[in-house]
Amino acid sequence: MAYNDDKINMVHGAGGEVMQGMISDIILNNVSKTSVNGGIGLEALDDSATIPIDDEHVIVTTIDSHTVQPLFFPGGDIGRISAAGTLNDISVMGVKPLSLNNAMVISEGFERSDLEKIVKSMDETCQEVGAAIITGDTKVIDSDKLDGMIIATAGIGVGKKENIVSDAGLKVGNKVIITGSVGDHGMAIMSKREGFGYETELKSDVAPVWGMVEAAQKVGTITAMKDPTRGGIANALNEMANKANVGMRLDEERIPIKPEVEAVSDMLGIDPFEVANEGKIVMGVEAENAEDVLQAIQKTKYGKDAQIIGEVTDKKHVIMETIIGGERLIEPPIADPVPRVC
Amino acid sequence: MKQYTANLLVDGIVQGVGFRPTIYRLAKVMKLNGYVRNMGNIVEIVVQGTYDDIKLFIDQIQEHKPIRSEINNIHVDIHEQTTPKYNDFTIVNSSNEISGTAVIPPDMSICDECLDEILDTNNQHYYYPFTACTNCGPRFTIIDEVPYDRKNTTMKKFPLCKHCNQEYTNPLDRRYHAEATCCPDCGPEVYLYKDGKIPTRDPIRQTSQLIDEGNIIAIKGIGGTHLVCKTSTDDAIEKLRERLGRKTQPFACMTPDIQTASLFVTYTQQEKEVLQSVAKPIVVLNKSPEYNLSPQLSPNLHNQGVMLPYTGLHHLLFKYTLEPAYVMTSANMPGNPMLIDNKEITTKLEDIADYYLLHDRKILNRCDDSVIRFRNNKPSFIRRSRGYVPKPFDFTKINTTKNILALGPELDVTFSILKEGKCYPSQHIGNTSKYKTLEFMKDAIKHLLKLTRTDKIDYIVADMHPEFNTTKLAKELSKKYNTELIQVQHHHAHAASLMSEHQLDEMVAITADGVGYGEDGNIWGGEVLYLNNTGEYKNHGGLTLQPMPGGDLSTKYPIRMAMGILYNIMDTEELRNLMKTDYSDYFKYGEKEVDITLKQLENNFNTAQTSSMGRVLDSISVLLGISKNRGYEGECSMKLESVAREGFDLLKIEPIYEIKNNKTLINTSKLLYEVVKLMKSGVGIDEIACAAQRTLAEALSKIAINTAKAYNTKIIGVTGGVFYNEYISKVVKETLTNEGYTYIQHKQTCPGDGSVSMGQCAIAGWKTQE
Ligand SMILES: [Fe+3]
Ligand SMILES: [Mg+2]
Ligand SMILES: [Zn+2]
Ligand SMILES: [Zn+2]
Known part of the structure; x- marks a missing residue:
């Protein structure tokens, strides 16, 4: 775990503090214009950027590249992830995603039938939210340069300014909602990749979240939201709290987690709060209509297990009341866990 | 005769010990005029008289100072004075101006x-x-x-x-x-409470009756709150264990006097003196053969923590009981700070205590009982807190003028302040991975800065572990105070606390404990280091690195650690079989966890590398079936030590060494495999436990001796939580002394993590010497 500061390391892509450091040091420091028309730009490190086009409307746009191993996994494949990932980043800005741009880099020798499955899967995912794939690019490269494929997708949505939800809008007293069980995607991928053999039990949650956002916005006010992908909810909750300069108090008992996810993470020593989700949202909502928002989400296809898991405080830390009693600080993961118990 | 006026500034423990009246009486007896007053944290004396009078007066101060006082230094400023200014000697009101090293x-x-x-x-x-x-x-x-x-x-x-x-x-x-x-x-008034004050003429007597009837009482004391119950039968202790969720962790007890103590524990003259000393710490003593307190008190251990009453309340409590001892354990939820606020006591302990004996004086600085254990017939601290804090250590050998604040590691934390040649370790703070404990630490830091009158900080010191809350807090504080942050390797700090306590300039140290983040990103805990007063050190070997499948899980479930160590030497299928047949109920999820752990080892997935001796001792303990998993810190290795005492100490296991990157390493896979084979062949587990401890102790001593030879030094110290172990400490001492080396162990400090902050101060001090 000793990093060489001159080289990019795997931990720089792990979604933790080390990656955040690289982004601000190397990327933010070297880009001169980072936003358009006063919209949400690069500096905000939000899920998507916005470009105001008139007094009322904004374009919401984002891009994401996907390099999952294995390409096909229980609950999904790289096609579904690369569609859902980008659609979700638009959705958690509070805006309906309209379209995807799709760039695929494929290694020489890739199975045609696999490629077809992947494209179909992308398309099905887009159909769920009514989004179109409107432009794209394909490249094929040497099989010794790339194992499998990389898909980069950019997304676009157009919405009203007043509906835009940033990461940073949490207010003290807001309730925190999570739209379903945590850790499903990360544990499923890990288990499949490492051959731990829990394919029948562990399934990725990869899915488009727009339906839940739409339902929530109809009945209440969302003050902030994120999709807790890399770094899990530990990362997403801390990021939201930090950006708003607030803290949270969570109740462990109310955080939904599937028993099989809990068991496998228990056996591997992996914190399920720190692994990726691909079909969930964490959001802050006004306390007075939190119950309504929760019920609306629970009625949607992917939101059955949604829960209010805590509330926003002025304490500057994300603190969880644990089931056994006592409080635990939820910290953003740095990279891999380092043993600390004496 | 020429007349002089002398201005004396006295530094040390000079306030709150009757210092001023003693000075007053001395001056009166010697018929000298002037005054005495408290100033900031020191005492100022102005006295006039002849040169000889003043000189004698100063000698008399040294000789007749109050028993509880300690003088670090008397700064004398004397000048001629023709017309006397004072015609009496008085005690005048305090002033607030000066800051010294007094406390x-x-x-x-x-x-x-x-x-x-x-x-x-x-x-x-x-x-x-x-x-x-x-x-x-x-x-x-x-x-x-x-x-x-x-x-x-x-x-x-x-x-x-x-x-x-x-x-x-x-x-x-x-x-x-x-x-x-x-x-x-x-x-202040003391009262018995349960859903309101219970009207009674004698709340203390009624409390002891309630205890004797089997109730659990929360008793608010001086620096904190105890949970108290009887010890002569199992039921009350079992109830307390159940309610606290502390299944096996030993409880300390209080016994009315030394005669009663001798009914159930044995002690040496030195142990008796410490037990009766004014600090009244808990002393860990061997159970006597006639031990008749409930076996639930310290289950499966050969020793028992005992303390004597230290307040009037304690003495009164024992006045009417026939119980030989009461359980006296800190009232806190696991890992959280001891409760000190009446409202919190009665609400947070609702499901634990049956009654509360409270009083209306606020506890300002929480201070847990101190704990001492003897090794090689010399005391050292398991926890240095009440009765010792805030007494400083003499750091004048470290030539720095900087003020340094060091935050310690994560568990059993103290912090320390180094200022003007004195190092002040704080009271026991505890497990800072818990939010409440971290908040307590922040308060305690503010407080000790105030008491030592430290208003500027030049350096902040933290552990190297990237995820410790204290490391994060140190980063925050260094931003806030705009000071440089120095990060110190964990075992270097352990060794430095020992070296600075003994005021040495260099030494070789055996550092053995549970977990410490190493310079190379691995988890250290069984090393031989050389260090000196430049603030630098070098690692010269120790135990081989071993995989920790699942990281901290291997600490909680040491069978996983044992599996990791054996994985490096056994055939995979043989290991799978061994684990499934003999140990599957040691794993939380049974056989399927055996498979997953093996896969984890094969893939090197979430598997840190550690040279921790604590983890090796844990592994031996579980392989021998002495313990299954860890209910409290140190449980497995403590029970191993207790079992090993039953052995004849005749069996030998040869250590196997290997050389890697110029370091000599003890191959712990071979050691553990030998343990398994011996057990399979029917050798008694007490003999194996004893032999394995001896092998590790002797082999580490050998590496230390070779290192000492290379540096041409004779001094070898031992530090780290492993050296609470009496047997290992004894074997190391014998091995070193037999070869003509000087063995050094902690005296006024802790081998464990409680003194890491003091070592951090020392290292930062050495590094910033002028
Ligand atoms: Fe340590
Ligand atoms: Mg967002
Ligand atoms: Zn009075
Ligand atoms: Zn007295």
């Missing part, structure tokens, strides 16, 4: 005079639990600010009655300016 004393157990008064029906203090004088009572726990005046303590809420005021204002009285003095007419 208020630790809390002291009740003195014999006060105790006699409590038991004397004709005395004003009869039966009064808060009786105190200048020689005894609380100090550190009640003070908010220096100078130590009543108005700066929690006693300010209790104006003195006429009787107490007379004693308080009479320089010839034992209670002259005894800031904690009070009596039933003016002081």
